[in-house]
Amino acid sequence: MKFRAKIVDAACLNHFTRVSNMIAKLAKICTLRISPDKLNFILSDKLASGGVSMWCELEQENFFSEFQMEGISAANNEIYLELTSENLSRALKTAQNARALKIKLTNKHYPCLTVSIELLSVSSSSRIVTHDIPVKVIPRRLWKDLQEPTVPDSDVSIYLPVLKTMKSVVEKMKNISNHLIIEANLNGELNLKIETELVCVTTHFKDLGNPPLASENASQARNPEQMAEVHIDIRKLLQFLAGQQANPTKAVCNIVNNKIVHFDLLHEDVSLQYFIPALS
């Protein structure tokens, strides 16, 4: 098993740092999947995170100037590593003005992801900073749980409003109740609802637009005014929204009535999918 990668471009480095920060906010411990053309950050631990799952994908050639990997075997040319995401984001934070950043998989008493940063310094000699992030190699028999989740056939698909606005609304609602109802229809309307004994609060977002549907049959059968709704835990939604630093290039929300809500974001060239199941 081998993995070596290098970033020399400052913009790519910043972007990678931002992705890493976002992952650190979304999942405490996540899985990093390394394959010849992609890097994936995966959170798929149903029980621990209360059913939330995350799949983040980035094309390695958009970031790394050099990228070499050798998986477990020729047939299974992938590496799955489990790590604490905050460690990686903190290590990358020190690479603000780096000349070059190298990541490689090493074994120093235990498997590590070694992040080696060459910093520019005032004097001629450059400073070298090394971080050894401990990782756990996930055996192949557990890989099946970490595959890309299938996008469910959604009842409604809608574009999301500005995430910052949504986040501030949800933050205030959190103080009232833990149980949030998210509903949307094919008319570009999205509602966030809180219901308690004393008070009922609803925030309406209008004219959001809907992405074109995959299958024609579904769209004809469904009344555009009809809302599809899911009852979710508000804290999970808030955690998802808090992780989004910048406004994404594309943000779609797919709702399967009373089952699951699926967020599909695209931050420049990094795709992020987040699934929040309905409260039982």
Place this chain on the structure above:
Amino acid sequence: MKNEVRRRLLYGGPHRPFYAVKRNSSLGKRRGRGGVKSRSFEKRGQHPGTRGRQAEARLATRLVRAPAMLKCGMGGSQVKVFGKAIQALSRVSDELWLDPSEKGLALRSVNSCRSAYGCVLFSPVFFQQYQWSTSVKMNDNDTISNLNCKLGMKSILPIFKCLNSLERNVESCKIFTRSDKCKVVIQFFCRHGIKRTHNVCFQESQPLQVIFEKSTCSNTLMIQPRVLAEAIVLFTSSQEEVTLAVTPFNVCIKSSNEESMDLTSSVHSEMFVGPDEFDFFQIGVDTEITFCFKELKGMLIFSEATHAPISIHFDFPGKPMALSIDDMLLEANFILATLADEPSRASSPQSLCLSQKRKRSDLIRSNSKAGKNVTSKALEHISRKAAPKRLCPNETLTDISALENCGSPPLKRVSGDVGEVPASSVRRAEEVLGSPCLRKHLEDAKSHLSWENIYFTFNNQSIMMNF
């Protein structure tokens, strides 16, 4: 041993009422700096309002003690530096000594397990106004005692909390105290005519002092604080200890972790810095020393305020290291214990004898068996028990009885105009620690003790007082 320490805390003695007049003069050998007047006894008797008690006053003068006093004033920009010093020392321990002398006002702090000591000495030039005096006990022997003022960090730190707003609003600051008043008065004269007064109670306690001969360390580095600050960013706040590894070609600051690590916590980080980033780079011995991160951060806080480079003086693992800032106006020293490397060293614990003061009491001289093995510097390292322990404050004082097995401390001879150190008395103190003999020495010494003649021994990270 603890009894001795406690008794010493009361050394300042119970307050003796002196009815005649307030005086702040020091008589005898020592003169305070500036603003000190000396008066004769007769004059005192003529003070208005004391006629009825003249006779009593004259009698009382023989035994009277004039209170030691400190009075200093500084401008708004100095308040920030002063406050930063207090903040840095708060990282060392929860108690702070205010120790005025002719060299200036020293703020001292020692942590509970005696593995870190911080001292910031503000020279008189730092202040707009600086007056101090010692108190004099008029006995058969003139003894001089200084302001023995120990403040709780919890009381004084909040006063200097928001330094940026203090810098903006405070035009001047006055600090004064007297040893008979039991409190330190800190006054801020702010803009718009606002005056803020804080009264902080203090405890009478003799300051502990560590003297560390930096010039004799084989490794010295001087570096801009900015570089160190960049290194600090690498480590998490939960990092307890860091290791500094030096070779003549580079310097490496790295996180120091225990053997057993778990997945979620410990990232091992290291930063290599080349020699040309240092203002001064002298490495005599390739070495790796490990010390507490918290105190390093404390020192960095202070260095941000002074913009002066930080000097690091160190030797081999186990020997204390010094972080210091030397400026025209102030001198800051943080002496930190370092982790001793091999367990084998701990088996022959050697005492760390610190502090030489030029004036020595006669008692010490009489205790000295022979003039040989004179030393004037702190040499020994802090040794540990066999199992390596962490340095940082949750460590308890280790067993002093191990001292009885100690070998002879290799004390070196150093030239210079320093007084003799009775090395043999040091050894004797070690060997008989806990025995009645030492207690008696301490009792005898107390009556002759001048505040300067305190020195203590680091051994197994515990402190011993030698007189």
